[in-house]
Amino acid sequence: MAYGGAASVPAAAASGSSAMKQVKLDKESELRIEVNVNTSLRLRLLNGTAEIFGTEMPPENWLTFPPRMKFAIFTWHGATIEMQDNTETDYVADETPMISYVNVHAVLEGRRNRAKAAASDTDASQGPRVIVVGPTDSGKSTLSRMLLSWAAKQGWKPTFVDLDIGQGSITIPGCIAASPIEMPIDSVEGIPFDMPLVYFYGNSNPTHNADLYRVLVKELAQILERQFAGNAESRAAGMVINTMGFIDGLGYELLLHAIDTFQATVVLVLGQDKLCSMLKEALKQKPNVDVVKLQKSGGVVSRNQKFRLNSRSQRIREYFYGLSNDLSPHSSTANLSDLAIFKIGGGPQAPASALPIGAQPVADRMRLVPVTNHSELVNQVLAVSFAKEQDQILSSNIAGFIWVTDVDASRKKITYLAPSSGELPSKYLLAGNITWIDT
Missing domain, CATH: 3.40.50.300 (P-loop containing nucleotide triphosphate hydrolases)
Structure with missing residues (x-):
């Protein structure tokens, strides 16, 4: 499970795609930035010292930030930032927590x-x-x-x-x-x-x-x-x-x-x-x-439901393709008979006939329920458990994830995307309600 790295871009390349500007920051101030939804943003620290999320910026190195990212550049002692002039929003604030x-x-x-x-x-x-x-x-x-x-x-x-x-x-x-x-x-x-x-x-x-x-x-x-x-x-x-x-x-x-x-x-x-x-x-x-x-920062931006959904989708895409689309996931096909796919929670703890008169069956929230309608798995992200036996699934952590791209019910085959080739670490897979469509 690994992301791609930040791109180091030569100055000539960085300045060629759009107009550049310089922003001077006084001590204990910050530059708050919302990257455009459609384009990335490149910037660098020209002089002084500054940090992003507590991590110091390397001097003179171009950094490339993906679309939609929101962040702030803070300086304790003063700094000058050179950046593309193509952000959704950017402004300097001198009141921060x-x-x-x-x-x-x-x-x-x-x-x-x-x-x-x-x-x-x-x-x-x-x-x-x-x-x-x-x-x-x-x-x-x-x-x-x-x-x-x-x-x-x-x-x-x-x-x-x-x-x-x-x-x-x-x-x-x-x-x-x-x-x-x-x-x-x-x-x-x-x-x-x-x-x-x-x-x-x-x-x-x-x-x-x-x-x-x-x-x-x-x-x-x-x-x-x-x-x-x-x-x-x-x-x-x-x-x-x-x-x-x-x-x-x-x-x-x-x-x-x-x-x-x-x-x-x-x-x-x-x-x-x-x-x-x-x-x-x-x-x-x-x-x-x-x-x-x-105190919360004045730079905190409220995110609507659509933005949150897009962010979740982007996180899943980054898992398979990397932050900069520099990973190459592998498509594989497996027999459904070779896999054991479960959901957690559902089904009554006991049949109604076994309960006291008037009592209602209660769902067992920890019960492992086999997935039988495999067609519903298309576009779902499944977790690959480290469990070696079925009774270990609840207490086992996850080795990684696969994304189901197709289910052939007649041939009882499943096609999925994985971060790498080779056999899955376990036959035990967990399904939930995490879906993704690669657009």
């Missing part, structure tokens, strides 16, 4: 140092476990990236945990995942896809099967706990956990579940007083948990 964000980083840095100095078999050796919460479009993913990149710049290897099934920062939407961050996150490519730990939920909405969501969150947390137990460095570095923008009702319950399951020690609340107050009240019996409200 970056000072408060970097102050949080400094506090976390102190806790990591204290954890590193403590004996490895004591509770004090656990570094900060930070969970970032807030409503939709409050900047949670951006703040998470900044905290991770700043930590990596100091030599730490924090673990990034992404619980946002709606968008997906580590892998495709419909999953929860975790990955160690060993260096500042690339401004264009995003989170590296080398060896993520991924669990397939199969939907972008947690209300579809909240019980399954809780089970997968618990599985992921338990695996990370075992990894931390044997790695003092990762334990001291701690983790940064990104969450969904679903914060009311069931969403709030799932937030509390995540805080408890991952044993979070710092809760960063972006942009909502009510949520901050509710969490402080709910967590007041846990003195080792700090709830901190932070």
Whole structure:
């Protein structure tokens, strides 16, 4: 699972496709940019120092940003940016919450140092476990990236945990995942896809099967706990956990579940007083948990439903083709008899005849249901489980994904696209409601 890299473009090539302009940034200001929906954007740092999502920009190197991307270039001391004059929107802002964000980083840095100095078999050796919460479009993913990149710049290897099934920062939407961050996150490519730990939920909405969501969150947390137990460095570095923008009702319950399951020690609340107050009240019996409200950036842009759907589609396309269309996925055909395809959840726990009089059968949210109507799989993204036996599927993470392009019911054949050629790691596949059409 890997993205393509940011393109390094010679100055002559960069300046040839459209008019160029220079933007001068004063200290502690930022250039906020929305890339055009149809064209990419190329820019470079001419002088001074600046960063994107907490990662320093390389001087004089041209960077190419894909269509629709939204980001900000921040400078602590002043900088000049040269860029194509073809953005959807770009403007300079001199009021940002970056000072408060970097102050949080400094506090976390102190806790990591204290954890590193403590004996490895004591509770004090656990570094900060930070969970970032807030409503939709409050900047949670951006703040998470900044905290991770700043930590990596100091030599730490924090673990990034992404619980946002709606968008997906580590892998495709419909999953929860975790990955160690060993260096500042690339401004264009995003989170590296080398060896993520991924669990397939199969939907972008947690209300579809909240019980399954809780089970997968618990599985992921338990695996990370075992990894931390044997790695003092990762334990001291701690983790940064990104969450969904679903914060009311069931969403709030799932937030509390995540805080408890991952044993979070710092809760960063972006942009909502009510949520901050509710969490402080709910967590007041846990003195080792700090709830901190932070201002959301004025550069955060509200995204409508159409934009979110397009973003999900783009994430799936990037998985198979790369960020710059530089990957070559492989088409294969397999016998349906050689595969075992399941959905999770559905079907009654017991037949009505076996229930007490008047009781109604209740769906078993954890039940594995074989997919029998294979035609419905066309255009679905299926997860390939690492499970070797059927009873291991719920507790097993995901090796990768395939996209079903055709099902021949008469010949009982399935044609699919995979990131690489060769046999699938397992015959066990999971279906959900993640579909994609290659346009």
